[in-house]
Amino acid sequence: MDDFAIFWEWASFAIRWLHVVTAIAWIGSSFYFIALDLGLVQRPGLPKGVYGEEWQVHGGGFYHIQKYLVAPEHLPEHLTWFKWESYTTWMSGFAMLAVLYYAGADLYLVDRNVLDVPSYVAILISLASLGLGWILYDQLCKSPLGKNATALMLVLYVILVAMAWGYTQLFTGRAAFIHLGAFTATIMTANVFFIIIPNQKKVVADLKAGKTPPAYLGAQAKQRSTHNNYLTLPVIFLMLSNHYPLAFATEFNWVIASLVFLMGVLIRHYFNTRHARKGNPHWTWLLTAILFIIIMWLSTVPQVLTGERKLSSAEERFLASAHFPAVRDTILGRCSMCHTQEPFYEGVHHAPKNVLLDNDNEIAAHAREIYLQAGRSHAMPPGNVSGITDEERRLIVTWFEEAR
Known part of the structure; x- marks a missing residue:
């Protein structure tokens, strides 16, 4: 009996379960706080420093939430930090990448008909792409381009399209989609680890020292949090895509992946607009449906014959x-x-x-x-x-x- 194969399968199951649980926790808290932030109402008589408040009802109780743009005059002893949901999601996701795609590189990562390289080379390419992707994104956000939200988003989208195409020129279709998801998720978690949480800690430290925190700290964290909000849904699609070959194993898989990012942005725009009480943009669902129909069509376009696939x-x-x-x-x-x-x-x-x-x-x-x-x-x-x-x-x- 191949006990190792069975153990490996159960290990994969356990890691996947952990990944799903932590991802639900991260996405849930992220979506909640974005919705809360957009729904804040400014009313007369709010305490000093309060930007807005929100009344909510849940589980038979009422919640009165107030947001300070910087912080109250006196910080409470205990602050709840939302960070481990993000960190554990990324760590468990990377563990899955290692268990499934690195350990099984000969079958799941390397396609000899796409790029005939040893497994260790493919793994190194994978690791390098995740690290360099974050560095490029971070530098763009910190550059003068980062001050123009629209221009930055357009440039970042072009990069994502390029990565979608590039991964399909390196790996199997299944691995290409997973890596595009991992590439995006790495940026999201790195935003939390390197920018959002450190900036919040600097603000808290300054307040405790009686100093006024620099305004850019909050603006920078807000920018990265907004990016994470719009990237979440495409990442979920890409992580689920390995169950659907019509998405990843077709000739135009990189185009499909690129359109998925637009679908995610449209859906988040709808909910963000609703939560901000700025209208009900139903047109976003129509465009999303049209994009999905285009994806369905692209998945059925006959593949160009590329010759017999090389065997591992x-x-x-x-x-x-x-x-x-x-x-x-x-x-x-x-x-x-x-x-x-x-x-x-x-x-x-x-x-x-x-x-x-x-x-x-x-x-x-x-x-x-x-x-x-x-x-x-x-x-x-x-x-x-x-x-x-x-x-x-x-x-x-x-x-x-x-x-x-």
Whole structure:
């Protein structure tokens, strides 16, 4: 039994669970505070230094919230800092990147038909892109361009489009989308770690020392917080995209990713406008729907033939295994009625998740999924509709564990 593969799968599950939980906490607090900030009302008689207030009701109680632009005259002993949600989300996300894409680089990160490099080179490219991306973004924000919010956002969008295209020229489509999400998420968490929290700490320190904090500290933190707000929804899409090959495994995947950023901005603009009580811009949903229809169309455009894909060393081992002929017969007989270009199982019109198992190379490319879904577990076929036997499942397990 390949205990390591099973352990690795459960480790991946645990890290993914942690990532989702912390991401919910971060996104929830981020969206709440943006909505709260936009909904503040200025009324006569507010205490000195209070910019605005908001009355809210939740869970059977009423909440009276006031915001000080700088700070009250006397700071309370205890302040709640919202930072670990962001840090833990990034750390767990990076752990997932390492477990899935770095450890499995030969299958999930490197596409020999795109860029034929050793796994360690691809990993170094990945790490460098995340670090350099933050440095470029940070310098742009601190440059004179950073004083013009609209111009800065346009330049940043061009950079994101360029990164979307660039990642598809380096990695597999699945890895390209994940890396674009990681690239953006790194910027978001770095904003919290390097700018927002340090600036807030400087303000608190100055106030405790009886000094007046520089105004730029708050403005700088506000700018980065706004960027994070508009980047959140595209990051969620990109992180979920690895379940949908029609998004990442098509010829125009980089264009799809670029349009997703526009969709995210439009949706956030709608909610931000509503929360600020500045109207109800329904047109944002119409434009979002149009962009999504364009994405659907782009995903169905026939790919340009680029020649036969090169096999990885792992795939070659799976094909060379003495058990492969029997496994192939099992897969073709039990799985390929759905997982083929033209499924012939009733009610199935497209291969689920765009996974094709109708030829040797595709079976080898999806060996790990076959092992986990149909060998070690009974997840596939759903409800065992094709009647795969226990003996056939054991054969799949033996084939994978001996050849990997």
